[in-house]
Amino acid sequence: MLNRLLTAVRKFIFCYTITADSGSFLKLLVNTKRYRYGRDFGEDTPVLYHLLLNGTRKTVFLRTYCGDIEIFYEVFWKKVYSVPTHLAIRPLTVVDLGANTGMASLFFSAYYPNAKIYAVEADDNNMQVFLKNLSSEIGSSQVIAIRAAVFSKDVELFLQQREKAYNSSITHAKTEISVQGISMNTLMQKYALDKIDLLKIDIEGSEEAIFAENTEWMERVSVIVAEIHRPQYRSVCETFLRNRGFLINPLANETCKSNLLWATRQS
Numbered sequence: 001m002l003n004r005l006l007t008a009v010r011k012f013i014f015c016y017t018i019t020a021d022s023g024s025f026l027k028l029l030v031n032t033k034r035y036r037y038g039r040d041f042g043e044d045t046p047v048l049y050h051l052l053l054n055g056t057r058k059t060v061f062l063r064t065y066c067g068d069i070e071i072f073y074e075v076f077w078k079k080v081y082s083v084p085t086h087l088a089i090r091p092l093t094v095v096d097l098g099a100n101t102g103m104a105s106l107f108f109s110a111y112y113p114n115a116k117i118y119a120v121e122a123d124d125n126n127m128q129v130f131l132k133n134l135s136s137e138i139g140s141s142q143v144i145a146i147r148a149a150v151f152s153k154d155v156e157l158f159l160q161q162r163e164k165a166y167n168s169s170i171t172h173a174k175t176e177i178s179v180q181g182i183s184m185n186t187l188m189q190k191y192a193l194d195k196i197d198l199l200k201i202d203i204e205g206s207e208e209a210i211f212a213e214n215t216e217w218m219e220r221v222s223v224i225v226a227e228i229h230r231p232q233y234r235s236v237c238e239t240f241l242r243n244r245g246f247l248i249n250p251l252a253n254e255t256c257k258s259n260l261l262w263a264t265r266q267s
Contacts, residue, residue, distance in 0.1 A: 014077045020050040020057050031064045032073075038065070046129050053110040060106070061132045067164035068101050068129070075103040080260060081200060081225060082111070084249055087264055089223060091115050091197035095187075097150050098122075098202035098227075100166050101129040108198070109137050115198075116142060118191055122149035122159055122179045123168040144191065151181035152209045169204040184210055184217040194220065201226035208233060211240055218244050224263045237261060 015032070019025040028049060046061035046068075053076070062068040074080050081104050083089060092115055094108050099119035108117055119134070121127045127147050137143040149157050149170045157170045159177040170179060187193070199221050201207050207226050224246070228234045238248050241263045249262040 011073070011077065018051050018053070018076060020052050024049040024051065031062070032069055034064055035067075035069045046132065053106060056110060058106070058110075061129055062101070063129065063165070067166045068103075070164075071100060071103050071166055075107050079107075081107055083198065083223065084262060087223060087249070089197060091223070093193060093196050094118070094198045094200070095193070095196050096120065096200050098200075098204065099130055099145075100126050100202070102133040104200055104202075105130070105134055105137075105143055108200075109134070109142055113142075116144075118144045118146060118187075118193070120146045120148055120150055120187070122147070122157075122170055123161065123165065124177075125161070126165055126168065146187075148180045148182050148187075149206070150184060150187060150203060150210055151206060152213050153181070153183050154186050155181045157181040166202075167204060170206055183214050185214055188217055188220070196221045197223065199224045199226075204229060207237070211237060215244070222265050224261075226261045226263075228259050228261055231259070234259075234261065238263075 015028050016025055019028055027047060031047060044063045044065045046063050049060050049062060051058050051060050062072055083091070091112055094112065094115045094117045096105050096108065096117060096119040099105055099121040102119065105117050105119045108115055119130065121130055124147060127145065130145060131138065134143045134145065138145055151157060151170070157179050158173060158175040159168060159179050160171050160175060161168050161177070170181065201224065207228065224241070226237070228237055238261065241248065245266050246263040247266055249264055
């Protein structure tokens, strides 16, 4: 009970400090409760918030009921993508696979302002919100938005949408929504990426596909943070990465999601 109370107080303080005005603060509190208790009062249209991200005022859009708020808290409150301090890197080239509505890309752009970010998202509904959230960064060419699905090879794939937008996944089984699947080798060649300092992977199980074959691209990646969607695959993935010259790192902090894996290429 005490832990729950302390968590609620910390979240309240976080909401107060990250919002730029009282209206955004109140909306964030109310819509957080609506999301938690499933109180759907209408169409899940993106809600505008004025936030302070690393001291900079930023307009951000979050849908209330399909999981955007949950991802927002993971990225900016729990800071699950904060690079562990012992790695001592300031990434200049970041690739965000499974960019969703742009929370991770916003985090990277706010905390690593000199980084160039390549964000890949397969779900067009998520991408439309992404384009709103990263409009200024896209305009300045800091962020490149790519609607595609990274896979082991270049192939036509199909999208399976879920109730929670961050759970959209790709499949070979035909659906009404097709999406271009591209390999990491093709992505790096197309955008002339000689090196990736930080590769974030959250692609709803397809991490197994991109690690399965055509993995030459891994030689040019310094740090990987990947969400592993099948617990039984974690040990396989760790062994695979170690065999390709990576060290497996502990979680960035105690609030990190337990299914995140951090791996660093050995010098």
